[in-house]
Amino acid sequence: MQSEILVLGSTGSIGYAFTENLLRKNIPVSIIVRDVAKAKNLFKDFDNVEIIKGDAQDLNLLKQVAADKKYIFHGINYPYDQWFGNMDVVTAKIIEAASLNQAMIVFPGNVYNYGKTPLIKEDSPEHPCTRKGALRVELKKMLKDAAHTGKCKVLDVCLPDFWGPNVLNAGIKPIFINAINGNALPYSVRVDIPHQMVFTKDAAEMIVRLMQRGVKQPYENYNYGGQVHPTMKGFLNQISRSADAPEKITVYPKWLFTVLGIFMPVMKEVKEMLYLFEGTVILDDSKVRSIFPTFKETPLQEAITETLDWFKENELGK
Template sequence: MTTNSLPRILVLGGTGSIGQAVAQNLLAKGYRVTLLARTPAKAQALFASSANLTIEPGDAEDLPRLLAVSRGHDVIFHGINYPYHQWEGTQERMTQNVIAAASQERALIIFPGNIYNFGLTTPIREDSAPAPITKKGAIRVRQEQLLAEAARAGRCRVPNVRLPDFWGPTVVNDGTIPIFEGALTGKALPWIATVDLPHQFVYTPDAAEIISRLLAAGQPEAYEVVNYGGQTVPSVRAFFTRISQIAGHPTVRVRVLPRWLFAVLAPFLPMMKAMHEMLYLYDHSILLDDTGLRRRFPAWRETPLDTAIATTLQWFARHRLNQNFVPAVPVTPPAFETHPASVPSIF
């Protein structure tokens, strides 16, 4: 496949969890990809050299720089995401910058949405009305409103791909690091509030594949919402059990972080305060209904869960712990069945 007939894509947030996966997927398929990176050396270390990859120094908060870099691009992937406690003001301002950049090219903006807009609504359908119950949920609603208004005014087109919690190789945050490094070193795996409810997770290479398939499928409507729920595990405990087994620890040890801990630390630590209001996501199973996407791509199948777990453990072993890793059990279909969100039998 040559690159001449493929759109040129600017990836913002390309060193982050979902942005990195999307950029890697698109490069593997021959797309021309530009990364705007505040730390170009970090981006260069994450990506293999490719004739189709251009790394530009700069910050998307610098609107003139963003406008200059975005010239000639057909698609902008808006993967910029600040730490929770920095969301106020920054998320909307960055989205306005991205809209301005897309408007000068009449470009497509791919926006990875999430479930915060909907509070306790479940299942979340593509036409579900926003019902945020947190500040961060309200911020996400305003971000999506900005994108929808710009698209309907003809300034750009926007597929909003809503996703649940990320995990996978290169996903390094305060949630995933202690899970996968803990599994490799025999430590207890941490979770918040309860580990015995169904929960949706999306393996980032699968999310990236869905995004690239949507891109290849053709021009979307001005503003289009697409839900992709990844896999719904029957409980976080069951998920952790399988991670531990593949890592070589047959008996899982789980450490549940209680709600009161966040309340106590919230006045002293901005991140804990930001997390405190999001605890409802751990007390309830909030699920995306992705029936429409699965009808659209009926042959689509997620990476088998065991394979995804083994790949992620291998990445953490090599890149975080400087160790070799071989799965302790044969990597077969998971010990429990996983379902798309539209299947009610998980309850």
Template sequence: MSTHPKTLVLGATGGIGYAITNSLLARQWPVTILVRTRSKAAALFADNPLLTIAEGDAQDAAKVDSLAGSADFIVHAINYPYHQWFGRMESVTRHVIEAAKPRPDRTIAGRTLPGPATVVFPGNVYNFGNTNQPIRPDSRPAPCTRKGQLRVELEAMLEQAADAGQCRVLTVRLPDFWGPNVLNEGIRPVFLGALTGKPMPWLLNADIPHQSVYTPDAGEVIVRLMEQQWTQRLTSPGDVAAYRVWNYGGTTLSSMRDWFSQITQLTGKPSSVRVYPRWLFSVLGLVNPVMREVKEMLYLYENTILLDDRATLAALPDFRPTPMDQALRDTLRWFAETQLN
């Protein structure tokens, strides 16, 4: 009988959730995804007998709870546009914690595993503000924005729930990310510009180092950490930490301008960068609620913020990140096949 754990993924049609789901399925783990639009998910994922697509809203607590009934892991990769964070992110996190609580129907290989499900939470660097020191897994939060404070509060909710035995938590903090199906307004125009010869946009400063991660690598790191914990639960359940934080920083690019040039060398199109100034977001924020929220995050583009991921890489000695050239080619191919009309 298979000993693969069952996983519920929330946010599977987003960039990180998509990558995690693909890594899980590549390991033959059964996965259920909760999506608002079934057709969108069906277009993203190939037919797979191990994948169950459920349609619904993660704000529906009863729906999340019913799908998580036999789940060993719940991936909380839900994200909303910035202006919808407040209220929604807190409530969906509460639903996930509630769904992870211990119940008798979580079984594997014909036996019940004690304890709650593990919540897998992709974090970010917002908790630590404009720091010039590498962020360690145990660094103290020092947010300088409202959204940073909210991320601190979400992680605190998860840690308190883990300490109370309501769930286990694997938080994996990531920097900016890019790759197939990353369709935010910071990344999508870059790859479409590279494919069409249009200027590739960036914010404030394209000439300083910037840490960024390729989503399939992030998904692989997260799933390897899940795999390690699962093995430990089967063999030494008493040694499994209730709450654990990991960092994965991906690649520290010498500058975005150099990276953009590397991308256009693969497309054969002109390399052109359009850097948007700070004042523009003040103007756009008058009429656009997302741009209003972006304004407080601009420090991330004026400074180099770094995650210290040495502990993660030491724990995963066989992990090898995708070579940059291959990662860029695969991402360009995905955008060319799915985003160009």
């Protein structure tokens, strides 16, 4: 069966969950990856995935693979200190590739472009308060303009912080590794306020449902917020208990990132985003919940156990 879907960023956090969701539904997928061995390991249980070695920045390869695709999942991401000159450039190339077949670009967005807006709706004005937020505004405009000029269709799904299997960023991976090893769980700035997070498998299911439903307008955007945890302390302690670890948390203060930023450029970029940990930002996802009224998140305990098991097997070899 010929694949209609090209996934870029399939070995990353959201891209992995999205790809796995489709493969479990026996929907064939094509992926372009730089690390073929990593991809083969991640998707070793499936035979309906076409793995193509390459880089999404290779426009000729991108156009060659995308020429007959109906959907292109844009899950490409870079370390914070490499965003500029990469995220904008690769997005322009993905748009060009999608224009060959007027494909739908499926784009997992984030809250950066809204700044400190406490409650974000689909039509909330964009008020970025960081450089990376301003870049997200630019990326969104690129996608909107491409859709409205007939080059492609765009499904933009805005997500909060995410966690789950294969989420290996510096904010999430140490939490699960430390829990497994019986150590204190690290978190930044505050653990005593509500924080919205989404389990990647839930995000993937919602995005797949929206993709399969299709778009009536050239550009459509939706929020999906997952779950609001009353406090991160409660969420982190539940992870510790699930791993039979002591309920201990190490909270990194804001000033620490200032010091680390002197030696590590990426920490300057992390510091810029700490406003998301100082206050509560909530995505209003009533729109998608009205479209899919029976949609239910994975029970929290089940999601935590599955994530711990994934890290034990894939990161610690236990």
